[in-house]
Amino acid sequence: MQVNSKDFIPLVNLALDNNSLQASLGMLGKGLSFKRTAAVADFPEFDQLRDEARDIKDHCLQYLDIYLMKFEEQVTNKGGHVHWASNEGEAREIVLSLCQAENARTITKSKSMVTEEIDLVPFLEDHGLDAVETDLGEYIIQLRGERPSHIIAPAVHLSKSQVADTFFDQHSNLGFNEKLTERVDLVGEARQVLREKFLGADVGISGANFLVADTGTIVLVTNEGNAELTTAIPETHIVVTGIEKIIPTLEDASTFIRLLARSAVGAEISAYTSFITGPRREEDQDGPKNFHVVLVDNGRSEMLGTELQDMLRCIRCSACLNHCPVYLSIGGHAYGSVYSGPMGAVLTPQFSRLEEAKQLPNASTFCGRCESVCPVHIPLPKLMRHWRNKEFEAGLNPLSMRWGLRAWALLNRHPLLQHMLASLGIRILGLFGNKATGYIIKLPGLAGNWTKDRDFRTPPSTTFMSQWKTMQKNRQKKEV
Amino acid sequence: MTEEKGEVALFVTCLIDNLRPDIGFSVVSLIEDAGFKVIVPELQSCCGQPNFNGGDKLNAQKTARKVIDAFIDYEYVVIASGSCGGMIKHHYIDLLVDDTLYRQKAERLTAKVYELSHFLCEVADYKPVFIDKMEVTYHDACAGLRELDIKNQPRALLAQSGVNIIEMDEPEVCCGFGGAFCVKYPEISNQMVEKKVMDANKTDAAALVTGDLGCLMNMEGKLHRLGIDLQVFHYAELLTRERLTRERLT
Numbered sequence: 001m002q003v004n005s006k007d008f009i010p011l012v013n014l015a016l017d018n019n020s021l022q023a024s025l026g027m028l029g030k031g032l033s034f035k036r037t038a039a040v041a042d043f044p045e046f047d048q049l050r051d052e053a054r055d056i057k058d059h060c061l062q063y064l065d066i067y068l069m070k071f072e073e074q075v076t077n078k079g080g081h082v083h084w085a086s087n088e089g090e091a092r093e094i095v096l097s098l099c100q101a102e103n104a105r106t107i108t109k110s111k112s113m114v115t116e117e118i119d120l121v122p123f124l125e126d127h128g129l130d131a132v133e134t135d136l137g138e139y140i141i142q143l144r145g146e147r148p149s150h151i152i153a154p155a156v157h158l159s160k161s162q163v164a165d166t167f168f169d170q171h172s173n174l175g176f177n178e179k180l181t182e183r184v185d186l187v188g189e190a191r192q193v194l195r196e197k198f199l200g201a202d203v204g205i206s207g208a209n210f211l212v213a214d215t216g217t218i219v220l221v222t223n224e225g226n227a228e229l230t231t232a233i234p235e236t237h238i239v240v241t242g243i244e245k246i247i248p249t250l251e252d253a254s255t256f257i258r259l260l261a262r263s264a265v266g267a268e269i270s271a272y273t274s275f276i277t278g279p280r281r282e283e284d285q286d287g288p289k290n291f292h293v294v295l296v297d298n299g300r301s302e303m304l305g306t307e308l309q310d311m312l313r314c315i316r317c318s319a320c321l322n323h324c325p326v327y328l329s330i331g332g333h334a335y336g337s338v339y340s341g342p343m344g345a346v347l348t349p350q351f352s353r354l355e356e357a358k359q360l361p362n363a364s365t366f367c368g369r370c371e372s373v374c375p376v377h378i379p380l381p382k383l384m385r386h387w388r389n390k391e392f393e394a395g396l397n398p399l400s401m402r403w404g405l406r407a408w409a410l411l412n413r414h415p416l417l418q419h420m421l422a423s424l425g426i427r428i429l430g431l432f433g434n435k436a437t438g439y440i441i442k443l444p445g446l447a448g449n450w451t452k453d454r455d456f457r458t459p460p461s462t463t464f465m466s467q468w469k470t471m472q473k474n475r476q477k478k479e480v
Numbered sequence: 481m482t483e484e485k486g487e488v489a490l491f492v493t494c495l496i497d498n499l500r501p502d503i504g505f506s507v508v509s510l511i512e513d514a515g516f517k518v519i520v521p522e523l524q525s526c527c528g529q530p531n532f533n534g535g536d537k538l539n540a541q542k543t544a545r546k547v548i549d550a551f552i553d554y555e556y557v558v559i560a561s562g563s564c565g566g567m568i569k570h571h572y573i574d575l576l577v578d579d580t581l582y583r584q585k586a587e588r589l590t591a592k593v594y595e596l597s598h599f600l601c602e603v604a605d606y607k608p609v610f611i612d613k614m615e616v617t618y619h620d621a622c623a624g625l626r627e628l629d630i631k632n633q634p635r636a637l638l639a640q641s642g643v644n645i646i647e648m649d650e651p652e653v654c655c656g657f658g659g660a661f662c663v664k665y666p667e668i669s670n671q672m673v674e675k676k677v678m679d680a681n682k683t684d685a686a687a688l689v690t691g692d693l694g695c696l697m698n699m700e701g702k703l704h705r706l707g708i709d710l711q712v713f714h715y716a717e718l719l720t721r722e723r724l725t726r727e728r729l730t
Contacts, residue, residue, distance in 0.1 A: 016667055325654045329671045363665055365658025365672075366533060367622035385533065392535030401660075405531050409539030412525040413546055422498045439704055449663040453670040454701030457499075464492055464501035468520050 001117050003352040005336035008359035015330040020159045029328040035266025054377045056252050057313035067213040067246045074216025078278030080291035088118035091296045102236050104202035110227035111135035112207025116338040132197045134226040143170045149332030152318045204230040208241040214249045217277040221270045237288035243295050244312040259375040263317040299350050307386045311346050313376040320370035342370035342380040349387050361387035419465045426459045433458030485515040489554035493564045494526045495693035506716040507560045514604035523550045529567040544572050548585045557593045561692050562624020565595040570627040597633035608641040617648045617685040621692035634715040646683040657698040673702045687711045
């Protein structure tokens with residue numbers, strides 16, 4: 001997975017200064033959290049379903065090998081093929097060789113975060129294939145050479161006029177010479193361009209929201225219908241997805257479907273929910289001749305049996321992003337990873353390297369809003385803390401912080417000394433204060449990061465503990 | 481004086497102890513007013529949260545053991561902070577999961593640890609007397625809200641004292657303090673606190689009230705920097721507002 005999370009701080013600063021991004025994030029945060037709240041209020045079973053969904057996923061993760069083998073057996077019985085990819089390189093090679101076996105030239109692709117994770121499209125393009133994203137948001141960012149800034153709304157960072165500019169630049173060679181201003185016209189133009197691609201594609205690639213072990217079915221949840229055109233028209237359909245998407249039965253699928261759209265966009269259900277089982281049968285009127293499922297591990301099985309296992313329950317709904325005040329301040333690109341927000345802060349160090357991504361699990365106030373909206377109860381702050389622990393163990397944080405924490409802990413074990421030093425400390429702090437206003441406007445060192453944008457009320461010269469002690473002594477004297 | 485209902489050990493918290501001792505005395509007077517005797521164990525320190533959230537688990541465990549030893553023998557332990565309270569009540573057992581002895585002690589301790597408003601409402605059944613009418617807006621501090629279910633208790637107490645709460649837009653969204661977060665990522669923190677104080681100020685309330693010192697200092701510092709005249713209080717201060725100096729309340 002390509003990651004540039006080392007540039008987190010400069011990327012954050014860019015994002016904070018980007019007015020159009022800030023406007024988009026403002027609308028995203030308000031809109032989706034409001035809609036989710038309303039959808040949940042209208043659905044009294046929601047919390048009970050969350051517990052059920054968590055339990056189903058936990059059960060599957062415990063018996064992951066058994067369910068995956070059952071899934072493979074079912075897919076094979078129905079005439080499809082399952083391929084196992086232990087890492088992203090293997091996954092890319094498998095997909096490329098499947099495309100080459102069909103002499104494919106044009107490939108349509110519906111939205112899939114796993115294909116983003118394994119950088120599939122650039123790889124296919126490098127091998128001379130015309131691979132086209134067909135989800136509108138993905139299509140827009142493909143034209144712009146960008147990566148998704150949100151796991152379900154990949155172009156959420158862009159304004160309508162930016163999209164119009166992109167289409168004007170990139171579609172003129174296709175005979176579209178008018179600069180559009182209306183949303184509906186932009187969608188119409190993209191639809192016309194993509195229609196040709198859908199009809200001419202040799203291979204369609206999709207992801208999967210759920211894999212049903214019982215029947216070998218893949219479940220696709222989308223809003224645009226592009227996934228149906230991607231998977232039904234070409235002769236070959238390749239599904240690329242993660243091993244953790246497995247669930248036991250179709251009944252279980254209904255549990256997750258009822259949670260997914262409500263958590264994601266506050267809708268009861270998405271516009272399209274497709275259940276695809278195997279290739280076209282003789283009696284079927286359409287569907288692909290060849291049906292392949294590439295099951296990608298890429299670091300997932302390493303999470304089993306560790307604290308991170310809970311993260312494998314994730315159904316990629318994006319509720320944690322939509323409710324994260326940090327994500328809503330900086331957007332997805334600042335994370336330098338296709339997985340952003342709280343879920344990205346947990347997954348990115350696992351799928352890349354902790355040294356590379358260590359900023360992400362640190363950039364959280366642990367406000368806990370993500371965990372409170374997660375449809376499968378993933379303890380996201382705890383898992384971010386897991387990475388902070390690993391970072392500390394590996395000695396990756398700044399020395400000043402390591403020694404600061406150690407010194408603080410040492411004082412915690414000697415409270416009387418701590419109280420004495422604190423009394424001294426607040427007097428020194430008091431020296432920085434302005435007597436007239438009662439506030440400190442500039443502090444040195446790390447504390448200067450506080451006073452860069454805020455003032456600090458000057459503390460009184462005696463602590464609570466010392467005042468309390470004096471009061472107790474006086475009280476005792478009186479009693480004597 | 482009527483007979484005391486029991487003994488409360490006050491966990492003062494570092495921030496109240498060092499930076500806002502007056503809030504500590506408001507807390508003491510509330511607990512006493514509710515009929516309990518207040519004890520302040522001398523051997524208390526920080527709850528260990530900076531180490532816990534900084535990835536220094538070993539030292540967080542050492543601190544937790546010291547806190548447990550200092551407080552385990554009291555009948556009730558009360559903390560006027562959802563953050564430190566959440567650390568002890570919500571995280572200690574998990575933090576000490578591999579230490580059989582202290583995990584058991586942590587279980588015993590956490591059962592008697594209360595955030596102040598929780599204690600006043602549900603243990604002490606405290607009914608504040610009417611003081612005067614006042615309109616404020618309330619910021620729900622994250623750890624109290626999501627780790628300890630503190631939401632209605634401070635509002636109920638404030639209402640009984642005559643305070644009308646005008647809810648701001650998104651009172652449950654983080655103010656951007658986050659402990660070390662605010663100095664590690666000052667730019668993000670600043671954006672968050674600016675949004676928060678703007679939302680609070682839009683209500684035209686006379687004061688902004690919260691239950692955690694970190695949030696309080698963050699929002700107050702930002703308001704002062706922006707030159708916005710909106711006072712920020714801990715709810716314990718407002719419940720004892722006859723103690724407050726005249727200039728802070730006008």
